[in-house]
Amino acid sequence: MSDTTTKIIKAGLKKRYAKEKRFRFFGLMSIVISFVFLLVLLISIFSKGWSAFQQTYVKLDVELNEEVLGINKFSNKDALFSARYKKIIKNSLKKKFPGVKGRKQKRALKNLVSKSAQYELRDKVLKDPELLGTTQSFWFLAKDDVDVFMKGNIDRTLPESNRRIKDYQLAWIDQLIAEDRLEKRFNTQLFSASDSREPEQAGLKGALMGSLFTMLVTLSLSFPIAVAAAAYLEEFAPQNNRWVDLIEVNINNLAAVPSIVFGLLGLAIYIGLFGVPRSTPLIGGLVLTLMTLPTIIIASRAAIKSVPPSIKQAAVGLGASRVQVLFHHTLPLAMPGILTGTIVGMAQALGETAPLLMIGMVAFVAEVPGSIMDPATVMPVQIYLWSDSPERAFSERTSAAIMVLLAFLVMMNLIAIVLRKKFEQRW
């Protein structure tokens, strides 16, 4: 090689290496940037949301005065049920803090405890009527304002007029704290209660059950339909047929259709034409099935396509029919890919909000749904609803709900990975 050629190549080399370096740097930077964004997002959600997993409880001494309640332990269930427990709670607060004057302050006093206190008390008495006539100490849910204060989200150094909690309320709270009557505990309410207008009573159970039923409908419809469609398109459909090509193109396009369109379609067809009840997991599942079908079909087709043809040939050579080849060999070997696609599709469906807004799943539902025909809401819609509520206590619950949803999504992805590993390692 002559000297000049070497020189030319050397000069070029420098450029090439510089190019490679730059490219690597850009790649690294993009990864760092995405990680930073992800981290910021997660930190902001977790820092806001973790406090929602604790809830403030207040201890009250309640005198279950039979006269005030108008019942005794021999009263029937109905009487026990509808007795004046509210008055008892009020009296117990009054006794604790005597000398409260004025309507405003009286109302504020009542609002130390959640409205659910009277119902809790009622349930306790119904369970054990022997309590009547005695004085007991019970822990009740504190009102959301107290809870927010206890979590340090109200600055007591602010001027009183700018504070949600006034000086006299602060005095009560300080006294309760001094007497160990205010306590933060794990928030079981978040998982055992349904939605409520009162932030301290609101829980996710309704939305979780709604999501569960909706996902069940979606899975049991989309999985068999999608796998059958994929198997047909891959193994049975005539090749180079114009109709088949058209169907293929449309399936791929469907995957890119904005999800709200599926909501409109569901509204027009399922509700408008077939009269499926709105706001139910059934209609939600039907709409989400439309949305997940393309995802699962595309993944399943790829999985079926990647099954080695030699295996299929071997089976055909032994005299297996096409359906036997499909069920004995192709589908079992494609299953890891199909399942991964299904779980990805289900995870998408679990996080989907827009189409559900169109079919009435955005309603406020205080009951935990018991079947796919009950009115329900789902996790992402619950998040949307809570994020829209003005109370400070709802904002931490919004973040907590996001955390729960994320936990489910991570879990589903883990399951997908485990399934894939398990099926792959079989041989």
Add this chain to the structure above:
Amino acid sequence: MTDLIGTLPGMVKSSLESEENKLPVVETRDEFDVEISGTIGKPLVQNAKMSSRNCDVFYGDKQAIFNINLDIGKNEIIAMIGPSGCGKSTYLRVLNRMNDTIPICRVTGEHTLDGEDIYAAEQDPVLLRARVGMVFQKPNPFPKSIYDNVAYGAKLHGLATNRSELDDLVEASLIKAGLFKEVKDDLLMPGTGLSGGQQQRLCIARAIAVDPEVILMDEPTSALDPIATATIEELMDELKENYTIAIVTHSMQQAARVSQRTAYFHLGKLVEVNDTNTVFTNPEHKLTENYITGRFG
């Protein structure tokens, strides 16, 4: 027409004339300056197990096989040789209708097994493939246990009524394929964990388990090392007692070692068929000679 019949031995000639079977002359080709005109040698035999007449195969518009007339004798091993892409695999797949699974593939001509038309409307390809088994180029055991691999075909066709019958069948097939001794303690191990040669014998056992009459082998040893190849060649010698075998091979030595007759294919045409000895010692056609002397391939 006339010159072709002239090349056939008298016995075949008479049977051809009586059937008025026309073996048309293949068109002339300029390549290699040699003319392919019909098939030279003994393409037809008296005790044919399978036979093809006027076989053309098309992939879409492209013709891959041109007018092949060939018999495969009972309990013989016929070797099919020829350069890559000359249609050996395609022809082999004609014989068990595997070409049916290729949508663009079209097969014409008459093809019989024991005198029955295998392309007749009432012929079930599933039954045909049970009678005409196939072993492929690349060992392709199912990703299942050795036992399940061998038992699969038998289960498919309901050949065993209970577990112990199936056990016996699996054992017998593995013995015939010369694999039993090596795997008898590992029947539940995955078939894909065996060595290449063992896998191929497993595939032979799997084909035998269905009790076929004919076994088609498409370059069964081309993916194997010489020792595994030798084992399989020995095995084929034993198998011909009970089965009729058609084997495609790239190895001239293999064809010479295992087969009784050899068929030489060239560009979709059957150039010459003769006793293996004759083909390798005294090829009649220039193309055959060129191929076996290694001038192209």
